[in-house]
Amino acid sequence: xxxxxxxxxxxxxxxxxxxxxxxxxxxxxxxxxxxxxxxxxxxxxxxxxxxxxxxxxxxxxxxxxxxxxxxxxxxxxxxxxxxxxxxxxxxxxxxxxxxxxxxxxxxxxxxxxxxxxxxxxxxxxxxxxxxxxxxxxxxxxxxxxxxxxxxxxxxxxxxxxxxxxxxxxxxxxxxx
Numbered sequence: 001x002x003x004x005x006x007x008x009x010x011x012x013x014x015x016x017x018x019x020x021x022x023x024x025x026x027x028x029x030x031x032x033x034x035x036x037x038x039x040x041x042x043x044x045x046x047x048x049x050x051x052x053x054x055x056x057x058x059x060x061x062x063x064x065x066x067x068x069x070x071x072x073x074x075x076x077x078x079x080x081x082x083x084x085x086x087x088x089x090x091x092x093x094x095x096x097x098x099x100x101x102x103x104x105x106x107x108x109x110x111x112x113x114x115x116x117x118x119x120x121x122x123x124x125x126x127x128x129x130x131x132x133x134x135x136x137x138x139x140x141x142x143x144x145x146x147x148x149x150x151x152x153x154x155x156x157x158x159x160x161x162x163x164x165x166x167x168x169x170x171x172x173x174x175x176x
Contacts, residue, residue: 015088047099079156120174132168
């Protein structure tokens with residue numbers, strides 16, 4: 001297992017017990033049996049590690065709308081992974097820090113929507129489209145994190161349909 005994965009495994013273990021804001025880098029390195037110097041060679045801080053951890057999940061799920069999955073398939077895969085790692089991700093999303101997972105999630109989702117919509121012929125530089133993408137990213141991220149933090153009380157297939165039904169029409173017309 002490479003260094004980044006070892007650090008991520010340690011973070012994952014700690015996130016099963018407490019909020020990201022309450023985890024110290026010293027705990028991560030102690031659990032991974034790596035040094036602080038090694039940690040900082042790879043990551044700026046614990047939030048950068050959490051973001052790297054998240055992108056590993058994201059690249060296997062929603063990001064795949066730009067490759068080989070439909071929008072619904074990709075979002076369902078994303079929610080499947082979230083259900084399997086619910087406690088870990090709940091504790092990551094509860095972060096109050098500006099560098100927390102929510103802001104990173106919005107930024108990554110925005111890039112994914114831009115890439116996807118551009119490939120479908122949308123003008124992603126149009127002001128209305130920019131606004132629609134922003135609404136989709138922020139709204140989708142917040143609703144998914146709320147679903148997660150509140151105990152996933154509705155079925156994930158229903159959540160996907162609700163998100164899809166409420167996407168701005170400027171985006172919806174490009175969704176397969």
